[in-house]
Amino acid sequence: MVYKSVVRNVLFRMHGGDAERIHETTLRALSAVSPLAKAVRRKPAAERTVFGVRFPNPVGLAAGLDKNGRALPAWGALGFGFVEVGTVTRHPQPGNPKPRLFRLRDSEAIINRMGFNNDGALELANRLDRLGPLSVPLGISLGKSKVTPVEEAVEDYRASLRALYRHGDYFAVNISSPNTPGLRSLQDRGALTELLSALDETSGELAGSGRRKPLLVKIAPDLTDQAIGEVLEVCAAHGVAGLIATNTTLSRDGLAPADQPRAGEAGGLSGRPLAARAREVVRFVSRETDGKLPVVGVGGIFGADDAKAMFDAGASLVQVYTGFIYEGPGLVRRIVKAL
Numbered sequence: 376m377v378y379k380s381v382v383r384n385v386l387f388r389m390h391g392g393d394a395e396r397i398h399e400t401t402l403r404a405l406s407a408v409s410p411l412a413k414a415v416r417r418k419p420a421a422e423r424t425v426f427g428v429r430f431p432n433p434v435g436l437a438a439g440l441d442k443n444g445r446a447l448p449a450w451g452a453l454g455f456g457f458v459e460v461g462t463v464t465r466h467p468q469p470g471n472p473k474p475r476l477f478r479l480r481d482s483e484a485i486i487n488r489m490g491f492n493n494d495g496a497l498e499l500a501n502r503l504d505r506l507g508p509l510s511v512p513l514g515i516s517l518g519k520s521k522v523t524p525v526e527e528a529v530e531d532y533r534a535s536l537r538a539l540y541r542h543g544d545y546f547a548v549n550i551s552s553p554n555t556p557g558l559r560s561l562q563d564r565g566a567l568t569e570l571l572s573a574l575d576e577t578s579g580e581l582a583g584s585g586r587r588k589p590l591l592v593k594i595a596p597d598l599t600d601q602a603i604g605e606v607l608e609v610c611a612a613h614g615v616a617g618l619i620a621t622n623t624t625l626s627r628d629g630l631a632p633a634d635q636p637r638a639g640e641a642g643g644l645s646g647r648p649l650a651a652r653a654r655e656v657v658r659f660v661s662r663e664t665d666g667k668l669p670v671v672g673v674g675g676i677f678g679a680d681d682a683k684a685m686f687d688a689g690a691s692l693v694q695v696y697t698g699f700i701y702e703g704p705g706l707v708r709r710i711v712k713a714l
Contacts (some may be wrong), residue, residue, distance in 0.1 A: 378703030387478070388411045394485075394540035395476040398440075403646035405446035409641045412452035421456075421714035425669045426589040428512050428544050432456030432711045434682070436548065437673050437694035442493045444502050448532040451510040454707040458509070459694065460499065461516030462549045465534045467495035468521055471554060477640055478700075483633035483677065484649075485697050487623065488642030490554045491518045496535040503542040512544035516593065518552065525557040526681055536574060540581045543588055548574065549597035551622035553643045559595060564605045567592075571613040589616030596621035596652045596674065607663055617669035617691070620663075624649050646697035650675025654688045661689025665714075677702055679713035 390396035403447055421432045435457040436450050444460040451458070470492025477486045493499070499515075515541075523531040536546060548570070550561035561570055571590070578587045592615055594606055610618065621642025630638055630648060653674025660670050672690030675697040676682050685693050 378705060379701075383703065384702070385446050386421065387439065387480070392478075393474070393477050393596055395473065405441075405449040406714070408504050409446050409448040412448040420711050422670075423691070426545065426591075427586065428457075428589065430456045430692065431688075433692045433711050433714070434707050435459060435514070435671070435692060436699070437696040438462055438514070439487075440696050441487070442701070444499055444506070447506060447509055447513070453704045454711060455511060457512040457514060457544075457692070459514035459516055461493065461547070462491050462518035462552065463489050463493050463499050463515065463535060463539070464518050464520040465496050465531045465538075466520040466522060467498065468492060475642070476581065477637055477642075479630060479634035479637050479646070480627065481633040482646065483697070483701050484630065484634070484646030486637060486640045486642045486644050488554045488640070490521065491552065500538045500542060503539075513542065513658060514545045514547055514591075515539050515543040516547040516549050518549045519555060519558055519561070521555055525560060528561060528566075529570050530660065532570060533573055533577045534611065536577055537581065540578070540588065540681055542548055544569075544618070545589040545591055546578075547593050547596065547619055549593045549622070551593050553595070553623065553625050562594065562598065562602065562606060567606060567609045568612070571609060571615060575613050591615065591617040591619055593622055594656070596624045596649060596656055597626065597700055598656075603659060604663060607660065607668070608638060610668070611664075615668075617671060618660055619671040619673060619694075620660060620690075621649070621653045621674050622704035624652065626652070628640040645674065647675045647677060647700070650677075652680060654685055657685060658688040676710075679710050681709045683713065686714040702714045 405633050436455045438459040438461045467630040471490035472490050475488045517535045519528045519531050623645045657672045669691040671692045672685035673694040676695050
């Protein structure tokens with residue numbers, strides 16, 4: 376309550392309300408305290424093992440909030456059971472022109488068109504080398520560099536996987552962001568078959584005689600059921616360990632009247648308006664796979680009831696991002712306590 380009534384109001388007014396500058400300021404603060412956070416050890420609560428990885432609790436930080444892994448120890452200290460960094464690309468890139476991040480406060484939503492701004496796979500690998508072991512599992516979201524033609528995307532993903540393989544507990548193949556031209560075409564059957572076949576082969580080479588790191592696919596909420604079904608067929612054929620459902624949406628359904636002027640902003644929408652559709656996709660995937668394919672549910676989780684609804688729909692794990700921005704650090708503890 377203190378966060379929502381006091382802290383959030385102060386944060387949202389900083390830098391003239393510029394959402395990206397506020398994000399950067401907050402991330403710098405968390406990065407500064409991360410060395411101290413390394414000493415914090417939380418007891419596992421609602422512990423579970425999914426696709427061969429042990430999670431101290433099933434509530435994770437979604438990709439996008441700490442793209443470059445600058446504050447990793449802090450997230451575990453705040454109670455998260457796992458953290459996903461990225462989306463990271465083979466080549467460093469600045470992302471799309473600013474402004475590119477917008478809060479829709481009445482709708483408890485965010486529109487972003489960041490465009491995979493990140494320091495690149497090699498720099499992230501170097502940072503993780505310096506950091507050492509983490510207290511919670513680390514997921515790494517991989518994407519396509521903007522300068523790389525879609526026809527050459529496979530090698531782009533493979534290069535990032537090679538650079539980061541020793542660090543990730545699992546890898547998310549992001550083919551669903553709306554903010555990189557042509558990226559979502561990789562969800563088509565032919566392109567996805569080629570990509571996953573190559574990544575599966577590369578993973579096998581990197582694992583050697585050891586266990587392969589799990590590969591997950593992150594899909595868009597805007598796919599039809601038929602298209603999701605095709606994705607699932609390709610995933611099954613190539614031993615994909617799980618699905619992340621879902622990424623941001625191009626839909627603007629469910630926005631509050633006060634936020635309608637922002638509806639025309641390009642980019643992906645996250646937050647409360649996405650919740651129902653995200654659960655629908657999770658439910659569909661769970662039903663189509665007889666619950667055998669683990670699903671990470673993400674989209675519109677703002678409290679314990681939202682998380683429970685996502686688990687009831689068939690999710691094995693959940694991730695939060697926009698809910699964390701609006702609800703604050705207490706959100707994770709409330710969900711875990713309810714579990």
